[in-house]
Amino acid sequence: MAVDTFAVEPAVQALLVDLGVTPAHVLRRAGLPQDLFSRAPVRLSADRYFALWRALEEETGDPELPLAIGRALSPEVFDPPLFAALCSPDLRTAAHRVAAYKKLIGPISLRVDETADRVRLVYRWPAALEPPPLLVVTELVFWVVLARTATRASVRPLRVTTPEPPQDTGPYRDFLGAAVERGPLPAVTFSVSDAQRPFLTADQRMWDFFQPELRRRLSELEAGASAADRVRAALLEQLPAGSAAMETVARTLAVSTRTLQRRLRSEGTTFQAVLNDTREALARHYLTHSGLTVREISFLLGYEDPNSFYRAFHAWTGRTPAQATAEVT
Structure with a gap:
């Protein structure tokens, strides 16, 4: 199961009706199947899920x-x-x-x-x-x-x-x-x-009833995710806290560092490569959308020294953070 999808529960239809919105009209605007809400719980790609929300905003x-x-x-x-x-x-x-x-x-x-x-x-x-x-x-x-x-x-x-x-x-x-x-x-x-x-x-008692099913669904979801996807998700949570260590990620994923390295190798990548890709994607996002300073961004990426971020960003892109920001302003 892809990790970049969103769950759509049938109960969403009831919420739309409570809002005074015709579900079929929203689905049509979003370019989604008219029987979407009559199916079992489905998962939509990010683009289609966001289209659903934008269609709701336009409809109302x-x-x-x-x-x-x-x-x-x-x-x-x-x-x-x-x-x-x-x-x-x-x-x-x-x-x-x-x-x-x-x-x-x-x-x-x-x-x-x-x-x-x-x-x-x-x-x-x-x-x-x-x-x-x-x-x-x-x-x-x-x-x-x-x-x-x-x-x-x-x-x-x-x-x-x-x-x-x-x-x-x-x-x-x-x-x-x-x-x-x-x-x-x-x-x-x-x-x-x-x-x-x-x-x-x-x-x-209700929590005791729900928890096993939630754990089962989470296991199924994670089973469909690659090791690189799971590492990336863990890094997104840990980098703002200043942690970029493989040991911390492995502990979060409940595996040894050796096992984690082996799984990443089997996918043709390494922990450092996933870390660099995640940091680069976050850096580009922060520089173009957040208005944060370079010092603040370096901290959110888990760097102790902003100069380390400068050097890394230049190695990734061939540009400085200031040049990347200027291109979109």
């Missing part, structure tokens, strides 16, 4: 569509990983569970950063993918809706950031209780007290 013409989706969300339209989150004892636990199984939905990683006073949920998309801003904002709105639905409290995030905020952020501030700010990565931050607020929907 609503710049506040993420908020409309947030208001329409209910357990009936949650797919299994998200419904399992609703069964969690609190938001912090739900975030860790979704982070573990997010790849069942699509090539998205979710990192949970915790400090003594806050819990931050950070999204990362593969550098080769440019998701519609609508989809990114909807992901962030979801967490606020989940927290409020499960606690029956007016939970407000401390901060919400995304690379491309909505043009009119006022309605989002009113709904979320926090401004949607421009930032290098999509992220939503909650206070520890809200992250640990008990979910009234907590159900350990």
Whole structure:
């Protein structure tokens, strides 16, 4: 099973109807089969999945569509990983569970950063993918809706950031209780007290029911991924934390470094080659889309010294980071 595909659950049709949208019209706009929602769960390529979201935006013409989706969300339209989150004892636990199984939905990683006073949920998309801003904002709105639905409290995030905020952020501030700010990565931050607020929907028995099936589906998904794909996915999560070590990646993938090297060799590549390719793709993305400084980018790529990033980027492309940025400005 390809790792650059997105799951589409049949329940999406119910969500569209709740939004007052005719599913057939959205599918037609997106160039997708009219019987898509009547099939068993299917997976779409990134291009076709993003086309579905863009078609939904065009069909409604609503710049506040993420908020409309947030208001329409209910357990009936949650797919299994998200419904399992609703069964969690609190938001912090739900975030860790979704982070573990997010790849069942699509090539998205979710990192949970915790400090003594806050819990931050950070999204990362593969550098080769440019998701519609609508989809990114909807992901962030979801967490606020989940927290409020499960606690029956007016939970407000401390901060919400995304690379491309909505043009009119006022309605989002009113709904979320926090401004949607421009930032290098999509992220939503909650206070520890809200992250640990008990979910009234907590159900350990339901989680025990869901977990084996989620593990099975995750195993099937990973079985279809190449070793290089799995290394790349692990690096996307670990590089921003400053780790580019093969030992760390091997530990994440639950294999020895020797086994990992052997599997990569069998695919005609090496760990260093995958690391370089991943860093180059991320560097190009950051330089052309994020507005980050070279120092910030070097840190996100796992370099301790910006000069090392300069040298590496020149070796990859024959240009300096400044020259690459100038070409798109």
